[in-house]
Amino acid sequence: MKKVKIAFNFEPLYLSPEQIIATKILPRHLNTLKAYKKIKASINEIGIIEPLAVTEPKGKNQPFILLDGHIRFEILKELGYTKIPCLISVDDESYTHNRYVNRLATVQEHFMIRNAIEKGVDEERLARALNLDIQSIKLKLKLLNGICPEVVELLKNREISPQIFFILKKMKPIRQIECTELMLSLNNLTVIYAKALLMTTNDTLLIAPLNKIQKNNPSIESIKKIENDITSLHLQYKNIEENYAQDTLKLVLAIGYLTKLTLNINIKNYLEKYHPEILSGFESLIRLNSIDLN
Incomplete structure (x- = not known):
């Protein structure tokens, strides 16, 4: 079995501010921003909950490079911290960590x-x-009480209304996953859409049946039809996505073959004389492909 490489060491290392080099230039008036004041108030009240992320130094007496936590780093320096908790990344590519934060x-x-x-x-x-x-x-x-792990994983990096989770809790796990994937595929993570999906959910997929008056709303059938259409489109999109690489390869090979055919003078002359419409079609495909490549 292939071993999985751990991205960070488990135990935090306490570093002085002088040992850390920031990699981002922060705004001049950062300390006037609401987010800055909120983080500062949190650190003042309860201390550091999440350590900074840094890389291992390249050599002896070399600084640690700060990957993530620049605002916290500035606040800690302002508050006079002499020792800052840091998690050491074993991957020195700084963009790798920041990409998912x-x-x-x-x-x-x-x-x-x-x-x-x-x-x-x-x-x-x-x-x-x-x-x-x-x-x-x-x-x-x-x-997250009542939310299945698959949904937690799907939404772990999304900033959404907590109300969506309380709506999903009314559904059984399989329907939670289905609705979450649907919302993500449409990039529509709104409370209104989550409620619409809840209203169109079959009672067998709910933790407890909804109020019949709500379910009998005439607009619910319309929403359900839209949801079915969207689900069908989503499945078609997934199918296209899965076959895209293979279809592209086939297209490249076909265009290459057509290009060789039209470069052959004898074949080109024959097509010009007896099948000009076919030659015109071949040349159009080759031109379109060259435009796409450019």
């Missing part, structure tokens, strides 16, 4: 809050740090 993702926010609670931070203190009320903290803690 989205700190505002709803699922990640849930894990951050849960992690803080597990470390002993009380809900009131956490609410003050995040500028939220206690009820919001409680709701965020329960965000």
